[in-house]
Amino acid sequence: GENVEQHPSTLSVQEGDSAVIKCTYSDSASNYFPWYKQELGKRPQLIIDIRSNVGEKKDQRIAVTLNKTAKHFSLHITETQPEDSAVYFCAVSYLDYGGSQGNLIFGKGTKLSVKP
Amino acid sequence: EAGVTQSPTHLIKTRGQQATLRCSPISGHTSVYWYQQALGLGLQFLLWYDEGEERNRGNFPPRFSGRQFPNYSSELNVNALELEDSALYLCATTRLAGYEQYFGPGTRLTVT
Numbered sequence: 450g451e452n453v454e455q456h457p458s459t460l461s462v463q464e465g466d467s468a469v470i471k472c473t474y475s476d477s478a479s480n481y482f483p484w485y486k487q488e489l490g491k492r493p494q495l496i497i498d499i500r501s502n503v504g505e506k507k508d509q510r511i512a513v514t515l516n517k518t519a520k521h522f523s524l525h526i527t528e529t530q531p532e533d534s535a536v537y538f539c540a541v542s543y544l545d546y547g548g549s550q551g552n553l554i555f556g557k558g559t560k561l562s563v564k565p
Numbered sequence: 566e567a568g569v570t571q572s573p574t575h576l577i578k579t580r581g582q583q584a585t586l587r588c589s590p591i592s593g594h595t596s597v598y599w600y601q602q603a604l605g606l607g608l609q610f611l612l613w614y615d616e617g618e619e620r621n622r623g624n625f626p627p628r629f630s631g632r633q634f635p636n637y638s639s640e641l642n643v644n645a646l647e648l649e650d651s652a653l654y655l656c657a658t659t660r661l662a663g664y665e666q667y668f669g670p671g672t673r674l675t676v677t
Contacts, residue, residue, distance in 0.1 A: 492668040544664055552598055557607040
């Protein structure tokens with residue numbers, strides 16, 4: 450089955466610096482790669498996602514890059530702010546031709562701390 | 566639009582008992598996914614229901630089971646509870662042919 454590895458497990462940055470979190474996956478059939486943010490005591494929330502026909506996607510300070518050949522994808526957060534502090538999870542899934550999604554397989558998470 | 570809801574918020578059970586957790590999807594959502602979030606282990610996929618049928622299950626023993634009702638709500642049942650079943654149980658839902666999963670707030674299950 451699919452296996453997702455996420456690094457680093459913890460990341461501490463100064464406010465204004467950039468943060469990068471990387472994930473690798475094993476199943477080349479996987480074609481959907483979302484990132485979730487989970488603040489303490491709250492539910493995971495989707496912050497950005499990418500499908501395998503795209504190499505990069507950006508949304509304001511957040512970007513995701515995908516290398517299908519190497520089977521890895523990364524989350525980039527620029528100009529970090531204290532409110533970015535949370536646990537970030539990468540995930541992998543397979544979308545069928547109708548766009549319906551199978552279950553997500555998650556990485557173990559990265560605890561990001563942004564120091565003011 | 567109301568979000569995904571789960572009940573109860575907290576559940577305390579004794580080893581060997583059974584637990585039932587419930588999930589109500591966003592209106593128009595037809596698929597329900599269950600995940601276990603144990604401390605330090607991230608989110609692990611449990612079960613996926615779509616149109617009333619079980620589509621896939623994760624690497625969990627058969628004492629984890631569930632069902633989906635005609636109104637698309639879902640129930641997760643855990644039989645013969647063990648101490649290591651203590652975790653946050655999250656459900657997520659998607660609309661028909663959708664791919665973004667929306668999570669509920671979770672049920673914190675504690676087994677003593």
